[in-house]
Amino acid sequence: MQAQRVLPPGVGLAxxxxxxxxxxxxxxxxxxxxVVFHMYGNLKIFWGPEYFNEYSSGxxxxxxxxxxxTHLLWVARLVLIxxxxxxxxxxxxLYQRARTARPRSYEMHRTLQANYAAITIRYGGAVIFFFVLYHLMHLTWGVPVIHDQFHHGDAYSNVLYGFQKxxxxxxxTIAVIALGLHLYHGTWSMFQTLGVNNRNSDRLVRGLALALALIVPLGFIIVPYSILFGFVS
Ligand code: HEM
Known part of the structure; x- marks a missing residue:
């Protein structure tokens, strides 16, 4: 008889x-x-440099x-990482498991819609990942080749100068479009996994996912365009 492999409870589930x-x-x-809190926080740029810098240093x-x-900030950063x-x-x-489990012919017959969702999630996820690295180099670390006028402690002028380019x-813009698509499909799947989604709540869940996928990217992107077109200076 083959010995059964016993894994610690958490490892088995994971x-x-x-x-x-x-x-x-x-x-x-x-x-x-x-992202919801970050987007909301960024809107303080419309209240001027003092307000925005106070929020950033706060x-x-x-x-x-x-x-x-910075202690609690570091706790939050570690949780995010x-x-x-x-x-x-x-x-x-999960992707590798699905590929090995699924015969090739089935893959060919997948519906266009499922393919579209999977592709936007996968490639969109990669776009967001690399964007976050670029964004940190741009507005948090101030890497000179990306931001040549970076001043530590003056988030307002860093953002202003950054989006005049x-x-x-x-x-x-590309990043927030990827974020919107990722939020739409991701939020919907998240509700499915957590068992919130069923026949009755499907419309509500889709509505919530759509609202999030529109409000968050629009709230983010209004800042760069307002700067580019001179509404914030
Ligand atoms: C136009 C949109 C955005 C603007 C204007 C913006 C602005 C900023 C600024 C000014 C900082 C530096 C704060 C500081 O150090 O004082 C920052 C940090 C950060 N942003 Fe954004 N951001 C935007 C979009 C995003 C998006 C879409 C994401 C994620 C998907 C994101 C993730 C982050 C992260 C992870 C940090 C580092 C936070 C920390 O560890 O201190 N940002 N952002």
């Missing part, structure tokens, strides 16, 4: 397909929370006086 889908849903939800004092300077690593890992391993506005 290695199953449903476990990986739950990991994708929970880590996706963490990032949804972040992030570093988050949780004070209980937490020290862990969430993205797990999200990508679960996505890649049309190539940045184009890069951010």
């Amino acid at each position: 290695s199953s397909s449903i476990g990986k889908k739950v990991i994708m849903a929970v880590t996706g939800l963490i990032w949804i929370g972040f 992030l570093r004092y988050l949780g004070g006086p209980i937490f020290g300077h 862990l969430a993205i690593v797990l999200h990508v890992w679960a996505a890649v391993s 049309i190539h940045n506005v184009i890069i951010y």
